[in-house]
Amino acid sequence: MKIGELARVTGTPVETIRYYEREGLLAAPPRTEGNFRIYDESHLERLSFIRHCRSLDMALDEVRILLRFKDAPAENCGDVNTLLDAHIGHVTARISELRALERQLKSLRERCNEARDAAHCGILNELSQRPPQGTAIEGGHVHGVHGGTPARNAEK
Template identity: 55%
Template structure:
């Protein structure tokens, strides 16, 4: 069987992972450095393709890079017990449940905010805008906390 030799652009296209993200995973040492051609192009083999697919699948489950590192460590040590995998997944489930609860609170707050304005009127009289202009908005910290519009504390760059 011939060994796969694929350039970064083709790898990106095949696995639907941006080139910048692949480079980031290399920098973070999730992916080993690829072989280089005489023209200094990155060339990936089938093991790197499989590893990137694994990472992509973990990221699709919203796993952090540290969680992925641990899963890769266990994946690379097939003789080890899988209890560590189970614990990691259990912790991740707990995190997801917390995030869902926070999203429900956010939804409730948005619904309450929406009920504040029941008809079209001049923007200067809009109760929603008035509430958002207030110095105290009860759930204002929730969106940042759960990572809706800002990077989560659990997750770093590298979609």
């Protein structure tokens, strides 16, 4: 199948498929005489595996490790368990950060209970104040909540 069909079948943008190839997660397929990539069932299965991992918010490095184990089925999977335990820990920490963000937003929302002129808006006035020391705010957002690398965000 050509890249467009693989993209359609897996719900993966063509650029993301090419990105996974460049990153070494997906083997470059053979090409036709007309220089078209031709993907087979193994590409479909591997891409589906990658997409499933990504849907669980696993980083590309985590996916890479899991693929190494998938490619070596006789290996002991203890490290897979360790990787997943660590990932669960990251998710738990992010949930905690998101709950803190929710509390901050609700507190901010309580600053303005009725529509009034913007000069007297409690939300705008509060946002004009410096954040208190020790908050999780860093770089304009709650640290860790809007995670991801530029490359990770580019593949979406």
